[in-house]
Amino acid sequence: MIETHPCHPALPLDIPHLQRVAQRLRRHMLTMAAGKGQGYIGQGLGVADIMAALYFHEMKYDPQNPAWEDRDRFILSTGHYSIALWAALVEIGVLPEDELTQYGADGSRLEMSTLDSTPGVEMTGGSLGHGLGQGVGMALGLRLAKKTSRVFVELSDGELQEGSTWEAAMAAAHFKLDSLVAIIDCNGIQADGPMVLNMEPVAEKWRAFGWRTTEIDGNDITQIVGALHAARSASGQPNAIVARTVPGKGVPCIERCEKAHFLNLTHIDWNVARRELEAQHG
Amino acid sequence: MSPGVNWRLNMDKRGQTTAMGVSELVEGYPVVSAPFGQALVTAGQRNEKILGLTADLGKYTDILPFAEVFPERFFNVGMAEQNLIGIAAGLARTGFIPFCTTYCVFATRRAYDFIAIGCALSRTNVKIIAGLPGLTTGYGGTHQGIEDLALMRAIPNLTVIDPCDATEIAQATAAIAEYDGPVYMRLLRARVPVVLDPATYRFKIGKARLLRDGTEVVLLSTGLMTQRTLEAAVELARQGLSAAVLHVSTLKPFDRETVLSVLERVPCVVVAENHATTGGLASAVADAAIDAGLPLRMKRIGIPDEFCECGSLPHLAQRYKMDTPSIVAAVHAVLAGKPFSPAPVT
Numbered sequence: 001m002i003e004t005h006p007c008h009p010a011l012p013l014d015i016p017h018l019q020r021v022a023q024r025l026r027r028h029m030l031t032m033a034a035g036k037g038q039g040y041i042g043q044g045l046g047v048a049d050i051m052a053a054l055y056f057h058e059m060k061y062d063p064q065n066p067a068w069e070d071r072d073r074f075i076l077s078t079g080h081y082s083i084a085l086w087a088a089l090v091e092i093g094v095l096p097e098d099e100l101t102q103y104g105a106d107g108s109r110l111e112m113s114t115l116d117s118t119p120g121v122e123m124t125g126g127s128l129g130h131g132l133g134q135g136v137g138m139a140l141g142l143r144l145a146k147k148t149s150r151v152f153v154e155l156s157d158g159e160l161q162e163g164s165t166w167e168a169a170m171a172a173a174h175f176k177l178d179s180l181v182a183i184i185d186c187n188g189i190q191a192d193g194p195m196v197l198n199m200e201p202v203a204e205k206w207r208a209f210g211w212r213t214t215e216i217d218g219n220d221i222t223q224i225v226g227a228l229h230a231a232r233s234a235s236g237q238p239n240a241i242v243a244r245t246v247p248g249k250g251v252p253c254i255e256r257c258e259k260a261h262f263l264n265l266t267h268i269d270w271n272v273a274r275r276e277l278e279a280q281h282g
Numbered sequence: 283m284s285p286g287v288n289w290r291l292n293m294d295k296r297g298q299t300t301a302m303g304v305s306e307l308v309e310g311y312p313v314v315s316a317p318f319g320q321a322l323v324t325a326g327q328r329n330e331k332i333l334g335l336t337a338d339l340g341k342y343t344d345i346l347p348f349a350e351v352f353p354e355r356f357f358n359v360g361m362a363e364q365n366l367i368g369i370a371a372g373l374a375r376t377g378f379i380p381f382c383t384t385y386c387v388f389a390t391r392r393a394y395d396f397i398a399i400g401c402a403l404s405r406t407n408v409k410i411i412a413g414l415p416g417l418t419t420g421y422g423g424t425h426q427g428i429e430d431l432a433l434m435r436a437i438p439n440l441t442v443i444d445p446c447d448a449t450e451i452a453q454a455t456a457a458i459a460e461y462d463g464p465v466y467m468r469l470l471r472a473r474v475p476v477v478l479d480p481a482t483y484r485f486k487i488g489k490a491r492l493l494r495d496g497t498e499v500v501l502l503s504t505g506l507m508t509q510r511t512l513e514a515a516v517e518l519a520r521q522g523l524s525a526a527v528l529h530v531s532t533l534k535p536f537d538r539e540t541v542l543s544v545l546e547r548v549p550c551v552v553v554a555e556n557h558a559t560t561g562g563l564a565s566a567v568a569d570a571a572i573d574a575g576l577p578l579r580m581k582r583i584g585i586p587d588e589f590c591e592c593g594s595l596p597h598l599a600q601r602y603k604m605d606t607p608s609i610v611a612a613v614h615a616v617l618a619g620k621p622f623s624p625a626p627v628t
Contacts (some may be wrong), residue, residue, distance in 0.1 A: 069377075116404050122375070127399050132367045134400060137372020137380075140357070144333075145376060164396070167365035211618070 015058060018221045021091065022052035024252045025255035026277055032103035032110070034270040036160045039104060039112055041254060042247035044083035044262055046187050046219070047154065050243060051088040053224040054152055063093040064094035064119045073121045073138050075153045077131020078185070079114040086110045098218065112144040129162025131155060132182060136172045139180040141240075150179045158190030166209065172238040173210030178236040181231045182211070185218060187245045191261045218243025251277050290495035311475035314448035318411060318469055319347035321455035322381055326352050332459060333373060335359060335382040337366040343383035343413045344471045363393040370408040371400035379407050379459060382488060385438060386412040386427025386468060401464035402439040408464050415444065415468040415505060415558030417583060417598045423589035427468070433563025434466045435534050441487060442534040443467040444505035444556070447477040450531055453485035461487055471541045477509045490537040490542060496526035499613050500544055500551040504530050504563045507554040507583065507604070523611065530563060538570045545576060552612045554583035556604065581612040 025048045032042040055061065059072040066089075075190055076085050086103065089095045095110070095118075102108035109118040113126035123134050136154035142149045159165060172180050186202055199205075206213040212235050224243070231239035234256040248254035251273050257263055314320070326332045326348055334348040334356040334417045349356035359366050363384055375404060382389075389397070389412045401408045412430065419425045421600035434442045441463060445451045483491070493508070494515050501511035508529045515525040528544050530537060545551060545567075553564040559582040571578045585602055599605040603612075615622035 124399060124404050126394055129364070130368060130396065130400055133368020133396070134372035134375065136365070137369035138376050139372075140369065141373040141376030141378050144355075144378070164362075164364040164368065167359075168368060171359050171362070171365055171369060174360075187357070190458035 013225060015221055015225070018049075018052050018225070020058055021056045022221065023250070023277065024091055025051055025084070027274070028090055028097075028100055029083050030251065030270060030273055031100045032083050032086065033265055034103040034273075036104040036112075038262070038264050040080045040083055040262065041265065042189070042257065042260070043078070043156075043185070043187060044087070044250050045251055045254060046245035046247045047081060047185050047217050047222050048087070048250065050154070050183060050185070050224055050245075051084050053221055053228060055088045055092050057225060057227045059152065060149065064130055066094050070149055072149050073122050073135075073151045074133045074152050075138070075151065076114055076121075076125050077123075077154055078128065078156045078159060079125025080112065081154070081188070082111060082114045082125075085114060089120040089128060091195050114181065128156070128159040129164040130247070131159075132165050132168035132172070135180055135182070136168050136177060139172070139177040140175055143177070143179065148179075152180060152181045152183060155182055155184045156190075157184060157186040157188065157195065157199050157202060160184070160202065161190075161197055162204075165233045169206070169209045169211065176233050176236045177238045181228070181241065182206075182238065183241045183243055185243055185245055187247045189247060189259045189261055193261070194259055202265040203240070203242045206242065210237060211240040212237040213242065214239040215242040216244070218245035219249045241244045250280050252280070311477055313473040313475055314452075315473055316344035316347055316471070317448035317451040317474050318455055318471070319344040321452040322348045322459075323351050325456055326355065327461035329379065329459060330355075331377060331379045333357070334381045335366055335370055335377050335380050337361055337363050337382075337384045337388065339384050342471065343385075343411065343469060344547040345381070345383045346409075348381075363388045364396050367393045367396035367408065367410070368400055370592045371396070371406045374406035374408050379409070381409045381411055383411045383413065383469070385414045385425060386587070387414070387425055389466070390427065390430040394433060397434075397440070397464070397466070398437050405439055405463055407462055408611065409458050410464075410466045411469050412466065413469040413471050415470075417590060417604060418470070418506070418556070420593050420595060420598065423591035426590050428558050428585045428590065429561060430466075430468070431533055431557045431563070432565070433553070435561065435566070439464065440534065441465040442531065443487070443532050445470065445485075445531050446476040446505060446508040446529060449478040449480045449483055450485050451612045452480070452485075453483070454531070457485055457487055470506060475509065475537055477512065485531065488532045488537055490528055490530040490532070490540040492526060492540070493529050494525070494527040496524040497548060498524045498550065499617060500526045500528055500548050501554065501609065501613070501616065502528045502530060502541070502551050502567060503554040504533060505556045507556050510604075510606045510609055511554050513606045514613065517606065517610050518613060523613065523617075524570065532561060533566060536566045536570065538574075541567060542574050542576065543572055545571065545578060546547070549577060550579045550616055552581045552583060552609060552616055554604070554609055557584055558582035558587065560587060579616050579619070581616045583612055584611055
């Protein structure tokens with residue numbers, strides 16, 4: 001099956017290629033986490049497939065000009081997932097690969113939580129509950145400016161506990177922002193451990209708020225791409241993709257770690273982790 | 283002396299404060315209706331990037347003139363102040379200049395993190411216009427913005443403005459539309475008095491203005507309190523005392539240079555603000571004086587460290603010693619080296 005991108009007609013859909021990209025993103029994340037010895041590697045590995053599908057297939061984006069005003073926007077609302085964004089920005093060529101070892105280092109622009117002073121970062125994340133509101137504003141602004149650009153907002157399941165997320169969800173539906181796509185990373189963990197407040201049924205909540213909603217395996221590139229394609233058509237509704245992901249996906253020794261928000265990784269043998277990653281994806 | 287204030291238009295037939303009354307009305311001054319809304323229309327005609335947003339308080343924050351002229355550029359986001367600021371930050375990131383209106387209490391208490399992170403940290407070009415500053419409503423602690431200036435002053439990168447009257451609101455609206463960066467401005471709404479002469483007064487962000495010179499005491503004020511310090515200066519002159527009036531409408535960035543130059547010459551000051559006496563203008567003046575090593579005799583007019591009563595505006599002004607006679611009394615106290623407490627008489 002070959003589909004083309006409406007914005008990049010020459011870019012065919014190549015699932016194996018996207019899977020290889022996701023593997024490279026994971027490799028970059030291991031490089032960052034090994035250098036720092038701690039961090040949000042579980043969440044990052046969990047959304048690697050989503051990042052690959054967005055930056056290497058779905059989004060209209062020029063890595064030579066990350067401030068291009070006609071670009072699609074990607075908001076990483078969970079700023080502490082920065083490790084995943086740095087990996088994507090390195091892989092696509094916005095940031096140099098040799099900076100990966102600087103993740104979380106003093107003076108580095110590859111912070112453990114995103115700051116919008118780093119090229120390619122659309123919004124300072126980290127204080128949860130900000131991403132969707134700013135995404136609504138961007139989608140509204142782009143529509144006013146008569147741009148066709150779309151806005152993709154990554155949220156987490158824990159972040160759904162922030163009331164501001166639902167304020168924004170109401171507004172997006174009211175303003176019929178069908179160029180807006182929320183991707184809710186449901187990995188089942190939050191700061192204090194496994195979900196401390198049950199957010200299920202997540203998809204039904206978004207539907208009730210007036211969003212065109214689909215639920216997928218967020219580690220299956222075919223499903224991710226399918227959901228992103230389905231969100232392309234103008235429907236008068238914003239789009240929610242409820243993506244079930246596995247923290248640490250692709251690296252079994254990290255998948256087996258305690259399902260914790262912040263991992264201290266001093267016990268991880270990074271050579272083993274890298275071998276596991278290569279073995280998983282061949 | 284008579285403060286010359288006619289509060290009747292703020293009150294219903296029983297003499298109670300009406301919820302949606304004017305911010306303040308001073309007898310003897312001309313008034314302008316919705317000076318903010320009118321100025322925003324003018325700014326919007328000059329710059330198509332200017333947008334209007336409100337959180338279900340369009341009727342009560344003077345933004346409807348803009349909505350009527352530019353309906354496609356006006357968005358009412360409902361009762362959701364965090365989202366009001368979040369959407370505005372997103373709009374600013376796509377090149378627009380959103381003006382958001384709500385009340386001081388809702389903007390600062392409910393949306394603080396969104397102003398700090400979405401606007402100030404990222405320096406997004408968002409303008410927050412906040413009604414019901416201090417004791418301009420009789421609705422009590424839920425509606426009176428008594429600590430908003432303190433909260434906003436504490437945020438880096440944010441410009442904080444408390445205009446005096448219709449003249450200044452109009453000029454400040456034009457100025458902040460031109461300025462690239464986040465701004466918090468207090469709003470005086472509905473029929474707003476013209477105290478400053480539009481022919482001669484020139485608002486500039488970050489600039490304090492000496493409205494009246496004097497040699498014995500400085501009345502240093504912001505917001506609508508400058509209406510009262512000007513009246514107090516007239517009364518003091520009648521009593522044979524020479525009082526300067528220094529109007530500091532931009533709380534941040536604070537015009538230390540002008541303030542210190544006046545206070546070095548006359549180091550005896552009464553600071554008056556429509557706000558808590560902690561964290562606002564008096565604190566800024568004290569900070570500047572301490573940093574400069576300038577010894578000052580100083581008294582503070584403003585809201586004490588408590589939530590205020592409900593009631594009519596003249597009652598509240600008197601109760602909290604924020605009326606013109608209290609300013610005059612504070613001047614006598616500071617000149618005599620006697621105590622003047624901002625705490626209410628109970």
